[in-house]
Amino acid sequence: MPDVSLRSHFLRACALAALSVFAALPAQAHFQELIPDPPLVGEVTGGKVTLSATFTHPMQNGPVMAMGKPARFAVTVDGQTTSLLNSLSPVVIDGKAAYRAEFTAKKPGDYIFWIEPAPYWEPAEGVMIVHYTKVVVDAFGADEGWDAAVGLPVEILPLTRPYGLYTGNVFSGVVTRDGKPVPGAVVEVEYRSQGTITAPDDVFVTQVVKADGGGTFHFAMPKAGWWGFAALLEGPKPMTSPTGESVPVEEGALLWVHTVDMPAK
Known part of the structure; x- marks a missing residue:
């Protein structure tokens, strides 16, 4: 008869080893760019x-994940x-499918581009992951309409104008589902490093803030470039996996925000 005690110790050791390997893996948050x-x-x-849509881990500059054709x-x-x-054209980034589009703004306005990926x-x-993603591009100095909702199932509505921002500015937004604020929503934040930054520890890769009772959150952006805000919520209905x-x-309700350094003169 096998030694039950020995077997339980062996299984426990295997479980601990698996957990230690998992813990050693870098933290990677999925972001639709x-x-x-x-x-x-x-x-x-x-x-x-030119608009580039890539599904990746922005702070760690990859790996890129293959996108299906957006819905x-x-x-x-x-x-x-x-x-x-x-207008979307398929492109290959790091061997994985991504998309690109060209657009010309013909009149002043705040153009809210958005995507529902496959x-x-x-x-x-x-x-199954579906990140409803937005970015606002101001054309010809219109400076109006940047806070409009586009009617996505989950959406971040900016309270701070999401462009024309300096490094260190605080960005504020409201997480919504079906147009209503989501109290206490957790928002993940990542910087699009493009390989220029090595985090001192995995815990620094993804910043995390929590919305208040009205779904409002705040975050100060400490570096110039693109910042992604992702409120991740459980969908109301399950989907069928490939298996x-x-x-x-x-x-995911995602919004991309850009900052620049204040010039010396």
Whole structure:
């Protein structure tokens, strides 16, 4: 008869070893990027902007995860929404599928670009991931309409204008689901490092803030560049995984915000 005590010690040792390996893995938060280049458009650029959609870990500069064809891609300006889905072109980044689009703003306005990506199966977490992502591009100095909702199931509504920001400015926003604030929502924040930063410890990779009872959160951005804000909420309905199982859904409300250093003169 096998020694039950010995067997239990062996299983416990295996479990502890597995946990130690898992703990040693770097913390990696999934973020859907939607990055415009340039961040602002005007006469100098002719109103032209290139938008890049990549599913990745922005602070760690990867790895990139393959995107399926997005369900929706559009722009909302002056209360009018126009589909841009046909303007998306597939590109390959680090060997994985991503998307890019060209757009020309023909009149002053705050153009809210947004994307609903195809659900992404994350087997390590056992969830399907859908990150509804927005970015606001001001065209020709309109400075109006940046706080408008576009009607996504989950959405961050900015209380701070999400462009024209200096390094160190505080960004504030409201996390909503179906247009209503989400009390106590947890918001993950990452800097798009593009490989320029090595975090001193894994805990520094993803910053975390919690919204108050009205769904409002605040965060001071300590470096120039792009900052992603992701409120991750459990979806109301499960989805079917590629393995045929009914699994929960992570719905992300994402918003990208850009900062610059204040010039000396």
